[in-house]
Amino acid sequence: MNTKPILHRDDPKAAPLVGNIKVTRDDWLNVAMDVLISDGVDQIKVLNLAERMAVSRSSFYWYFKSRQELLDALLARWQATNTAGLIRQAEAAAPTITAAVCNVHRCVVNTALFDTALDFAVRDWARKSGKVRRILDQSDAKRLKALHAMFARYGYSEIEAETRARVLYYMQIGYDLAQLNEPMETRISMVPHYLYVFTGVEPKPQEVEEFSAYSQHHWAGAET
Incomplete structure (x- = not known):
């Protein structure tokens, strides 16, 4: 008689059913x-994803109950990353507003802090889904609130903090969306002028130097 215990999906000791390849x-x-x-x-389809990883699509259901659960997990990751x-x-300590x-702006150059390509993909997704549109709107509002609070910490009035937060946020979205074929040197040379605007x-030279090096x-x- 086989007395080996049956491991169910929710059992942390259970192994994924993925044939010879574990994912x-x-x-x-x-x-x-x-x-x-x-x-x-x-194009996010279970069979499509399984083929890309060369595994059985049945292994998908070890981790997700449905495609919708996967999509919800993607949105959660986007929220957690971006x-x-x-x-x-925006909440990080800094001695000056320019700092x-x-x-x-470290988010602009470090994908570990903010994935611009993922953000655009979610915005495109929101055009097709009312649910995603609502989540995106809520996310944009949270981001703007944090930027507003950042300016307010340095003594800007409520209306000026809100205006500058919007200019900073929406300018960066448009800048990235334009996908300018701009040399890195050119973009870095504009940093002190952008900070002033x-x-x-006027930013301190050390602040510009530190950000440029970063x-x-x-x-x-990213280029290697």
Whole structure:
């Protein structure tokens, strides 16, 4: 008689049923995110993802009850990466408002803090889904609230803090969406001028130098 216990899906000791290749929940999420960015939400299909990983699609159901559960997990990851990342940078301690804006702009050059391609993919998805549109609107509102609070911490009036938060946020969205074929040197050379426009304050040379070095490091890493 076989006395070996039967392991159910919810048992943490159970192993995924994926034939000779083991994949994790994160593997499914990662490939789904790649498809979302490159091909759009309509191409996120269980069979399509399984073929990309060369595994049986039955293994998908070890981690997700349905395609919708996977899509919800993608949105949760986007929130945890982009929305939480931007808010964290806006709330970071800084001696001046220009240094604070530099903290926020680290999101522009470091995909570990903010994935611009993923953000655009979610915005495209929102055009097809009322649910995603509502989540996106809520996320944008949280980001703007954090930027408003950032300016307010440095003595800006409520209306000026709101206006500058909107200019900073919407300008960056439009800038990235334009996908300018702009040399890194050109973009970095504009940093002190952008900081002045965003804040009305001349940045300190050290702040510009530190942000420029940070940008060069991360952009160089992205190109390798």
